[in-house]
Amino acid sequence: MQPALRLHHWLIFLVVNVAVSATASLLVVRTFIETVNRSTPPAAQTALASPTPAIPSPPATSQSAGALPPADLPAPTAAEPRAPASPANLPRVRISNIIYPGQRAREVVILANEGETVDLTGWTLSTSRGVTYTFGSVVFPNNSFINIYTTSGVDTPTSLFWNQLEAVWQVGDVATLKRGDEVIATYTVR
Numbered sequence: 001m002q003p004a005l006r007l008h009h010w011l012i013f014l015v016v017n018v019a020v021s022a023t024a025s026l027l028v029v030r031t032f033i034e035t036v037n038r039s040t041p042p043a044a045q046t047a048l049a050s051p052t053p054a055i056p057s058p059p060a061t062s063q064s065a066g067a068l069p070p071a072d073l074p075a076p077t078a079a080e081p082r083a084p085a086s087p088a089n090l091p092r093v094r095i096s097n098i099i100y101p102g103q104r105a106r107e108v109v110i111l112a113n114e115g116e117t118v119d120l121t122g123w124t125l126s127t128s129r130g131v132t133y134t135f136g137s138v139v140f141p142n143n144s145f146i147n148i149y150t151t152s153g154v155d156t157p158t159s160l161f162w163n164q165l166e167a168v169w170q171v172g173d174v175a176t177l178k179r180g181d182e183v184i185a186t187y188t189v190r
Contacts (some may be wrong), residue, residue, distance in 0.1 A: 018179075091118045093140065095177055095187035101169035108149035109175065115141045123184075128174040133162050 047088035092115030092172065109125060118140045126132040133148060138160065140146060146158055148170045153161035162168065169175070169189050177185040 007181055011099045031134075045176060062139055090182075091115055091179070091184060093120075093177065094185045095175050096145065098169050098175060098187060098189045101171055101173070101189045104150050104164065104167040107169055109148040109169075111140070111146045111148065111177070113142055113144055113146075115142060117142050122146075124176075124178050124182070126176050126178070129170075131164075131168050135160075 091113070093111060093113050096108050096110040096112040098107070100108065112161045120135040120138040120140050123135045124132050125135075138157070139144070139157075143160070146160060148160045148162060150162050150164045152163045153159070155161055173190050175187040175189065176186060
């Protein structure tokens with residue numbers, strides 16, 4: 001009966017160890033994400049600084065597309081200039097960091113999605129010197145990170161490879177993340 005008792009103790013030990021390890025890991029990841037969110041303003045707030053004041057958007061409603069606006073809001077006309085997208089309407093994707101600039105084998109751009117899931121297909125990430133990465137079919141889940149490596153490799157959902165022969169980033173470069181012509185985020189390489 002002694003060996004069965006030892007096995008029983010080992011099983012209890014392993015189950016408790018797995019539970020404690022998983023809980024600790026989740027707390028560390030959650031704390032890290034909260035720290036990153038508090039220390040850096042959302043890209044939408046910094047990337048859209050505009051010399052002209054934005055026209056406030058009406059509150060979101062459950063109306064379907066193409067429905068008439070409420071009676072107290074004027075319907076836009078073709079001659080009216082459209083207001084730029086408000087920060088509330090932009091995806092909350094930001095360039096979190098660019099590490100090891102000038103070292104092709106180690107360079108990586110870290111993107112953070114602090115909002116809803118975003119389809120990055122066709123988006124671009126470019127340097128101030130004109131080198132551009134265009135995203136393929138990439139879905140960016142909410143509250144997650146994607147690493148874009150300068151070097152060669154095989155893309156995964158969280159790691160994308162630029163396949164460049166030389167380093168892309170230099171200290172002082174400005175990285176620009178765009179959706180079409182719309183600037184979503186900028187970052188100055190330090």
